[in-house]
Amino acid sequence: MEEAAPEQGTEVDVGEDRRLQPVTPGETTSGNLGAPLYIAWQLTNECNYACLHCIEESGPGKAFKDELEDDQVFSVMRQAVELDVPYVSLSGGEPMLHPRFFDLAKFGAEGGAQLKIETNGHYLTEEACQRLKDYAVKSVQVSMDGATRDTFNKMRVRGDFDHVLQGIRNVHAAGVPLEINYSPTSFNVHEIGRAVDLAYELGAGSFYTGRTMYTGNAVKTWQMMAPSDAEYGPFFEVLYAKRHEYDGRMRVHFHEMGLLHEMRERLEHPAALLIVLPNGLVKLINALPFICGDLRKESLKAIWSNFQRAWQDPRIAQFVDDLSDNPKKTAELHRWIFV
Amino acid sequence: MKLAKYVKFRQEKFGGVLFETRSEKVYALNPTAAAVVREIQAGTPEGEIPARLEAEYAAQDGEQIGREARAFTQQLREQGLVDES
Numbered sequence: 001m002e003e004a005a006p007e008q009g010t011e012v013d014v015g016e017d018r019r020l021q022p023v024t025p026g027e028t029t030s031g032n033l034g035a036p037l038y039i040a041w042q043l044t045n046e047c048n049y050a051c052l053h054c055i056e057e058s059g060p061g062k063a064f065k066d067e068l069e070d071d072q073v074f075s076v077m078r079q080a081v082e083l084d085v086p087y088v089s090l091s092g093g094e095p096m097l098h099p100r101f102f103d104l105a106k107f108g109a110e111g112g113a114q115l116k117i118e119t120n121g122h123y124l125t126e127e128a129c130q131r132l133k134d135y136a137v138k139s140v141q142v143s144m145d146g147a148t149r150d151t152f153n154k155m156r157v158r159g160d161f162d163h164v165l166q167g168i169r170n171v172h173a174a175g176v177p178l179e180i181n182y183s184p185t186s187f188n189v190h191e192i193g194r195a196v197d198l199a200y201e202l203g204a205g206s207f208y209t210g211r212t213m214y215t216g217n218a219v220k221t222w223q224m225m226a227p228s229d230a231e232y233g234p235f236f237e238v239l240y241a242k243r244h245e246y247d248g249r250m251r252v253h254f255h256e257m258g259l260l261h262e263m264r265e266r267l268e269h270p271a272a273l274l275i276v277l278p279n280g281l282v283k284l285i286n287a288l289p290f291i292c293g294d295l296r297k298e299s300l301k302a303i304w305s306n307f308q309r310a311w312q313d314p315r316i317a318q319f320v321d322d323l324s325d326n327p328k329k330t331a332e333l334h335r336w337i338f339v
Numbered sequence: 340m341k342l343a344k345y346v347k348f349r350q351e352k353f354g355g356v357l358f359e360t361r362s363e364k365v366y367a368l369n370p371t372a373a374a375v376v377r378e379i380q381a382g383t384p385e386g387e388i389p390a391r392l393e394a395e396y397a398a399q400d401g402e403q404i405g406r407e408a409r410a411f412t413q414q415l416r417e418q419g420l421v422d423e424s
Contacts, residue, residue, distance in 0.1 A: 032351060033351060037358055038363075086349060138345060
C-alpha cells in the first residue's frame with residue numbers, strides 16, 4: 001500500500017439474526033478460520049512516482065534488493081488460491097511496474113480470487129484496462145490526492161493530473177469498478193468536496209480517505225504537508241455531508257479517529273488480513289512494524305497459523321500504548337520486529 | 340438463485356464465511372447456513388433447499404432446520420448477497 005491513509009481492513013457486519021454472526025479474529029470465530037480472508041500484497045517497492053506522503057517510501061530505484069523472484073511470486077498466489085483466500089489486493093510501490101503483473105493477476109483471477117488493484121493510475125491505458133476487465137478484477141483503486149492539477153502534481157511528484165485522470169476514465173470506460181483514494185495534506189485539504197464530486201463524475205463506486213500518517217516519506221515532509229487539527233475539522237464535516245449526499249450512489253468511506261484508535265480496535269479484533277511485503281515478509285498490519293512470517297521460508301498456511309499467536313505478543317500492545325504518548329513512533333514502521 | 344457477483348463463500352470448521360468483497364463485509368455462518376449456501380452454489384432450486392436439508396438433518400430435528408433454511412434464504416436476499424438467476 002503506497003498511501004499514508006489508514007488501512008482498509010476487513011469490516012464486520014453482524015446483522016440481527018443469530019445465523020449471521022460476526023467474524024472477529026481475536027477470541028471468537030476468526031481464530032478458527034482456516035486461512036486469511038484478505039491478503040494485501042505489495043508486489044514491488046518500485047514506483048515511477050515519488051509522492052511526498054508515501055507510506056512505503058516507494059519511488060524510482062526503490063525496489064527492495066531482495067524482492068520475490070517470479071517462481072516465488074506465483075507460488076504465493078498459488079497458495080492463496082489453494083487456501084481459497086477470497087480477496088487479494090495487489091499494490092506497491094506501483095504494482096503495474098512488476099514485470100509479471102498481468103500474468104499474476106490473470107493467474108489469481110482464474111484461480112477464483114477476487115482482485116483489487118491499488119495503483120497510481122499512470123499505466124491505466126485502454127489496453128491495460130481491457131485486460132483487467134477480461135480478468136474480471138473486482139476493482140481498481142486509484143490515488144487521486146487532489147482535485148486540481150496544481151495540488152495533485154505537488155503531492156504526487158513526477159505524476160501528472162491529466163494523465164491519471166485519463167487512466168481513471170479508461171478504467172470506467174472498460175467497465176471495471178473504480179475506487180478513489182485521497183490522502184489529505186495542508187495544501188489539498190480544502191479540495192475534499194470537489195475531489196468527492198470529481199470521483200463521482202469519473203464513475204467511482206467508492207471514495208476512501210482518512211488522516212495522513214506520520215511515516216515513510218511523510219516523516220521528511222511533515223512540516224510542509226501535514227494538515228492541522230483546525231484543517232481536519234472542516235475536512236471531516238465536508239465528508240459527512242458528502243457521505244449523505246452520495247448515499248446509494250457512491251460509498252464515501254473515511255477514518256476520522258486516526259491510527260491509535262484503529263490500532264486499539266485491531267488489538268481486540270485483528271482483521272483476518274495478512275500484509276505481504278515485496279520480499280515475502282508478512283506483516284500483521286501495515287500500520288505496525290511487526291512481522292509474523294517469511295514466505296521465502298514458510299508456507300502461507302504456516303504463517304496464518306502463527307497469526308493469532310503473534311497478535312498476542314506483548315510487544316504489540318506495548319507499541320500501541322507507546323503511540324498514545326508518542327504519536328511520532330509511527331516513523332519506526334519500517335524497522336521490522338519479528339514476532 | 341445464485342451468490343451475488345462479489346460474494347465469496349468458504350467452508351470452515353464452524354460452518355462457513357460469506358465475504359462481500361465490494362463492501363468488505365464478512366458474515367460468519369453456522370453449519371445450517373453454510374449448508375444452505377452450498378446448496379445455492381450447487382444450483383439447487385430455492386424451493387427444494389429446505390426439503391433437502393430436512394432430509395439431510397432428519398436425525399436432528401429436520402423440520403426446524405428446514406424452517407431455518409427458509410428464513411436464512413430470505414435474509415440472503417434482503418442483504419443482497421444472492422441474485423435471482
